[in-house]
Amino acid sequence: MRGHVSMRRYDDGIPYDIVTRKLNDWYTAIRNNLDKEATSLKKEVEKFIGRVDKNSDVFFYHQLLEFRHELMLSYLKSKNEEDLKNAYEALKEHQGHLKGMLDYYFFFFTGMYEFRRKKLVAAISAYRRAEKSLEFVDDEIEHAEFYYKMAEIFYYMKQTYFSLDYVKRAIRIYNKYDNYIDRVLRCQYVVAGNLIDSLDYKGALEMFEETLKIAKKTGRQLLIATSKLNIGICYNLIGEYEKSYKSLIEANEFFKKENHACVEKTLFNLAHVQAKRGEKESAKSYYEKGYxxxxxxxxxxxxxxxxxxxxxxxxxxxxxxxxxxFSFFRERKMYGDIEEFGFEVAEVFQKKGDTDRSAFYYRQVILAKNQIQKGEMIYETQIDDLIIGSDSGVGYYGDK
Structure with missing residues (x-):
């Protein structure tokens, strides 16, 4: 595939072009979340990789894909986070040897890792650094993957303009090719999420309903469940709790069966909806399961x-x-969450007559809005402040 690593060097009788072709096939399977196919290809590669020169680009490419494979499993199967951390630590040792396209992959995958840990500034710094090496990647689909990830993190940080700009770039590319309907739907989730942030709940709900129709036509259960989860969250926001609950329950059935990474997110939203409806015992049950x-x-x-x-x-x-x-949110600069939950907390205390606590959290909302509004300037100055070797891996990283 264009844009993947290609080497023609032979060493110890190993045909490197065959190994790199297998590596490229492995990455394609990972990128498409085909976990069984990816695991099979990983085993095939491992038959050769022990004989590969450990200073070669082929070896470094393999190390990068080892890490990306763990990232895929952590999303699809909620694999042990310790395995993911260990894979990242092993990868960091080789960072200084990576040039061109491999440099792009290192920072791109690092950004994904930091976003998974909700280290948002570290994630955006890594993505920005990856963007500098994107010129070495010829594969247009890989460009779309990168644009989607940028759109995702900017959505999470409530930087609507940047999020929509990147997601439109991704959609333009995906629409040029067949068999990328799952990617287009994923992009539509981000567009709809930005509509929610713009308070266009009707527009967001219509878009989520449309993605559900398309997902059902494809027969892909993950896409169906993800659409139902998003619909449930949207109904919760507009106060239609019965519809929200029904949609979330249906999503949870799939995520629970698959042991998917969205299980705790779905259980949290179920507990949230039931609590707001006054169904305290039901809310407590979902809370305990989610916790x-x-x-x-x-x-x-x-x-x-x-x-x-x-x-x-x-x-x-x-x-x-x-x-x-809220300390957790502040430490990770999760200003979107401070704004969203701060308003809800303030409203609850207001209803209880606790005006001091209510006023305090209303102030937190205002402060978070200020941080979001000046976010562009903050992120631009962070681009070159990449300190490899810190706790987060890069200077200081879906799904909302």
Whole structure:
């Protein structure tokens, strides 16, 4: 495939062109989330890779794909995060040897890793660094993959203009090729998410409903479940809790069966909807299930979000959990979450007559909005501040 690594050197009798072709096929399977095919190709590659020169581009490409494979499994199968961390640490040792296209892959995959950990500034810094080496990649689909990831993180950070700009670039490329309907739908999720951030709930819901129709025509259960999850979240936001609950339940059936990474997110939203409906026992049940999954998977984002939900609706007086959740958001510069949850927390305290706490969280919303508005300037100055070797891996990274 154009844009993949290509070497013609032979060493120790190994035909490098055959090995690199297998590596390219492996990456294509990973990129398409074909976990069984990717695992099979990985085993084929491993038959040769032990004899490959450890200073060659072929070897470094293999190391990059080892890490990208773990990223895929962490998304599809919620694989142990420790395996992912170990793969990243092994990869970092080779960073100084990577040039051109391999340099792009290193920073692109690093950005994906940091985004998964919700290290947002580290993620955007890595993506920006990858963008500098994108010129070495000829494969147009890889360009679209990169643009989608940029759109995703800017959406998460509520940088709507940048998110829409990148997602439109991705859609233009995907629409030029057959068999990329899943990618187009994924892009539509981001467009709809930006419509929500622009308070166009009707437009977002219509788009999510359209993606569900298309997903059903393809018969791809993951796309169907993802559309239903998004529809459920959208109905929750506009206060149609019964419709939200029904859609989320249907999504959860698939994610639970597949042990998908979206399980805790779906359970959180189910608990959230039921709590807002006043169905306290049901909300508590979904909270406990979600918390157990998040704890087992060491998903710190949903541990703190579920704690926030508990403090807000399920248990009186544990305000420390709310404070800890917002500290988590601030540390990771998750200003979109501060804005969203800050408003909800303020409203709940307002209804309880606790005007001091309500005013405090309204102020947090204002501060978060200010940070979002000046975000462009912050991210631009971060591009060259990449300190390889920090805790996050790069200077200081879906799904919302």
């Amino acid at each position: 157990a999954v998040a704890l087992e998977r060491k998903n710190s984002e949903y541990i703190v979000k579920l704690d926030l939900l508990k403090a807000l609706y399920l248990k009186e007086g544990c305000y420390n959990l709310i404070d800890e959740s």
